[in-house]
Amino acid sequence: MDALLSSLVSIAFHGVAYGMVLYVISVGLSVTMGLMGFVNLAHGVFAMAGGYILTSSLGRFALPFPVAVGLAFLLVAIGSMALERGLYRHFYGAGELEQVLFTIGLIFMAVAIAQLVFGTLQQPVALPPWLKGQFPLLGRDFPAYRVFLIVVSGAMIAALWFGVERTLWGAMVRAAVDNRAMAQSIGINTRQLFALTFALGSGLAGLGGALGAEIIAVQPTYPFEHLIYFLTVVSVGGLGSLRGPFVAALFIGVSDTACKYWLPQFGAFFIYAATIAILLWRPTGLFGTRV
Amino acid sequence: MKVARILTVVVALFSVVLFTGHSVSAQTVKVGFISTYSGAGAPQGDQLDKGFKLFMKLNGDKLPPGVKVETIVRDDTGPNPETAKRIAQELIVRDKVQFITGVLWTPNAAAIAPLTAEAKIPFISANAAGVAIPYASPYFARVSFTLWQACYPLGQWSAKKFKRVYTAVSDFAPGHEAEEAFTKAFKEGGGEIVGAVRIPLANPDFVPYMQRVKDAKPDAVFSFIPAGKQATAIMKAYGDLGLDKAGIKFIGPGDLTTDDELQGMGDVALGVITAHHYSAAGDRPANKAFVAAYKKEYGEKLFPGFFVVGAYDAMELVFHVIRELKGKIDPDRAMEVIKQYKNPSSPRGPIAIDPETRDIVQNEYLREVRRVGGVLANVEIETLATALKDPWKQLHPKK
Numbered sequence: 001m002d003a004l005l006s007s008l009v010s011i012a013f014h015g016v017a018y019g020m021v022l023y024v025i026s027v028g029l030s031v032t033m034g035l036m037g038f039v040n041l042a043h044g045v046f047a048m049a050g051g052y053i054l055t056s057s058l059g060r061f062a063l064p065f066p067v068a069v070g071l072a073f074l075l076v077a078i079g080s081m082a083l084e085r086g087l088y089r090h091f092y093g094a095g096e097l098e099q100v101l102f103t104i105g106l107i108f109m110a111v112a113i114a115q116l117v118f119g120t121l122q123q124p125v126a127l128p129p130w131l132k133g134q135f136p137l138l139g140r141d142f143p144a145y146r147v148f149l150i151v152v153s154g155a156m157i158a159a160l161w162f163g164v165e166r167t168l169w170g171a172m173v174r175a176a177v178d179n180r181a182m183a184q185s186i187g188i189n190t191r192q193l194f195a196l197t198f199a200l201g202s203g204l205a206g207l208g209g210a211l212g213a214e215i216i217a218v219q220p221t222y223p224f225e226h227l228i229y230f231l232t233v234v235s236v237g238g239l240g241s242l243r244g245p246f247v248a249a250l251f252i253g254v255s256d257t258a259c260k261y262w263l264p265q266f267g268a269f270f271i272y273a274a275t276i277a278i279l280l281w282r283p284t285g286l287f288g289t290r291v
Numbered sequence: 292m293k294v295a296r297i298l299t300v301v302v303a304l305f306s307v308v309l310f311t312g313h314s315v316s317a318q319t320v321k322v323g324f325i326s327t328y329s330g331a332g333a334p335q336g337d338q339l340d341k342g343f344k345l346f347m348k349l350n351g352d353k354l355p356p357g358v359k360v361e362t363i364v365r366d367d368t369g370p371n372p373e374t375a376k377r378i379a380q381e382l383i384v385r386d387k388v389q390f391i392t393g394v395l396w397t398p399n400a401a402a403i404a405p406l407t408a409e410a411k412i413p414f415i416s417a418n419a420a421g422v423a424i425p426y427a428s429p430y431f432a433r434v435s436f437t438l439w440q441a442c443y444p445l446g447q448w449s450a451k452k453f454k455r456v457y458t459a460v461s462d463f464a465p466g467h468e469a470e471e472a473f474t475k476a477f478k479e480g481g482g483e484i485v486g487a488v489r490i491p492l493a494n495p496d497f498v499p500y501m502q503r504v505k506d507a508k509p510d511a512v513f514s515f516i517p518a519g520k521q522a523t524a525i526m527k528a529y530g531d532l533g534l535d536k537a538g539i540k541f542i543g544p545g546d547l548t549t550d551d552e553l554q555g556m557g558d559v560a561l562g563v564i565t566a567h568h569y570s571a572a573g574d575r576p577a578n579k580a581f582v583a584a585y586k587k588e589y590g591e592k593l594f595p596g597f598f599v600v601g602a603y604d605a606m607e608l609v610f611h612v613i614r615e616l617k618g619k620i621d622p623d624r625a626m627e628v629i630k631q632y633k634n635p636s637s638p639r640g641p642i643a644i645d646p647e648t649r650d651i652v653q654n655e656y657l658r659e660v661r662r663v664g665g666v667l668a669n670v671e672i673e674t675l676a677t678a679l680k681d682p683w684k685q686l687h688p689k690k
């Protein structure tokens with residue numbers, strides 16, 4: 001009984017932590033794809049950029065960890081604004097196929113550039129001592145880094161939810177997404193609004209890449225390798241909602257961990273089988289309003 | 292008309308004289324070198340290439356008078372047997388090479404081996420370690436290693452140290468070979484395998500597996516995971532969950548902590564115990580000279596891993612055969628020379644080719660990852676086995 005309880009606590013904790021990693025790296029995509037309706041497959045590029053900014057500022061410039069994380073968010077957000085103005089905005093009205101082809105092309109270019117600049121080996125993450133080792137709680141040890149991830153992601157989802165659901169900016173974004181022409185006609189500057197929203201989504205991706213760098217290795221093929229997880233989280237959660245991807249990430253994290261723990265021989269399949277089952281049951285995702 | 296005919300005959304005769312004269316004064320041996328220069332396997336392919344180029348730079352002129360070596364380099368693009376077979380065919384038919392060497396991947400070597408049996412081309416694997424490949428061609432020989440060579444003695448050693456071991460390997464052929472070799476030796480020595488898990492190759496989170504290992508309370512966890520981000524991730528999970536503090540040792544073949552990727556792994560790798568035939572930190576004089584030459588050529592911060600040594604020793608063997616045969620390569624005589632090959636001072640220590648199986652005979656060392664002079668190193672702490680033949684072939688002789 002004690003062993004069962006202990007393993008349940010372990011699974012819940014590791015599952016939530018893994019879910020949070022999935023959520024932080026995917027939340028940016030749920031902003032650009034869910035709110036703006038743009039199929040940005042190059043999302044992982046921004047996450048990877050955040051990861052590289054973190055590892056370089058920790059390793060090469062020896063900056064403190066919180067500063068490095070902040071830099072990852074800021075620099076990626078600013079860089080993405082330039083991309084948005086120069087490239088992305090031309091595709092807002094385009095079909096999904098054009099958006100997919102365009103963003104896949106961006107991935108190829110980003111992979112080649114990352115290989116050229118950083119080489120093919122993964123980047124070491126020089127974590128500060130307070131994030132290493134274990135964190136004792138209620139007589140059990142929990143990995144400190146994962147505790148930190150859960151706390152930070154929890155704060156992030158609260159802030160994001162508040163911003164979109166409870167502020168004027170959130171109301172304007174939702175209005176512009178639902179009916180751009182009408183939003184413009186009542187005086188909302190949708191051009192500026194979308195640029196800012198896009199920067200926020202990409203900045204969050206950079207933040208996710210930075211926070212998750214210790215668990216999801218930063219190396220040039222990052223945007224391709226993890227695309228499947230971003231898309232799974234966003235599609236299972238449902239487009240046009242912020243709480244959907246959160247619930248989806250938690251669900252996938254916990255059930256994947258449980259399956260790997262109890263039935264390791266089936267561990268690899270579970271995440272995909274569950275995705276297919278959920279999408280068959282609800283094609284719009286758990287909380288989605290549109291396909 | 293008549294003049295023209297006479298002229299033709301004269302020219303023909305003259306050119307025959309010229310041609311034979313040419314072949315007496317300069318004998319050119321063609322060597323095909325196959326590695327991976329593009330795709331996800333390019334970092335390992337680059338290591339193989341560096342070993343090959345280093346050998347050519349340092350020893351490319353150590354030939355009998357009048358003999359020249361021409362190398363032809365090809366890219367197999369990754370674990371891709373169809374491409375490997377096609378480029379090997381081109382090397383044999385069009386370029387008329389007399390040796391094939393290089394080859395990172397087992398499936399590629401397995402696709403090339405039957406061709407070399409048919410065309411009678413000596414084929415020396417500089418890396419591909421699939422244990423049964425030598426049985427596919429009598430013209431195949433290997434200077435690299437097999438996973439049995441590392442994992443079998445590690446299992447024997449572990450049986451004296453530990454009672455209960457959990458195995459966790461990547462779910463692909465090398466992982467299965469490592470698991471089988473270790474398990475057999477460990478059980479023969481009286482050890483108990485308390486659990487075995489095979490982990491999918493594309494797996495972002497190792498924590499659930501490591502938690503499972505921790506809850507089984509073994510004395511050690513044996514693992515084979517390809518070096519790089521996967522191996523780093525499993526070591527991080529091992530450290531994060533405090534398996535080290537729970538008294539569980541992390542052991543495996545040297546593929547886990549290759550010398551070139553070790554620096555990127557960071558402190559999580561400290562204390563990992565591996566068995567392997569080569570470490571850049573080995574203190575043999577031949578190795579010190581080799582590492583110094585490598586650093587001089589490619590940069591102070593780089594370390595040669597076992598891929599580099601494999602390619603270097605493969606070229607050493609090719610050149611040895613060329614010297615023995617004075618540049619006149621007859622495939623069967625070449626194989627006779629290869630079967631008698633002994634090199635007392637490879638960077639990894641003494642090596643030889645087993646005449647029965649044409650596989651490598653070498654020492655296996657037990658190493659621990661330690662910090663030496665500010666960098667991580669696989670420090671050799673004891674010699675597990677000397678002049679070890681591939682244990683799998685001793686158990687499974689060719690009928």
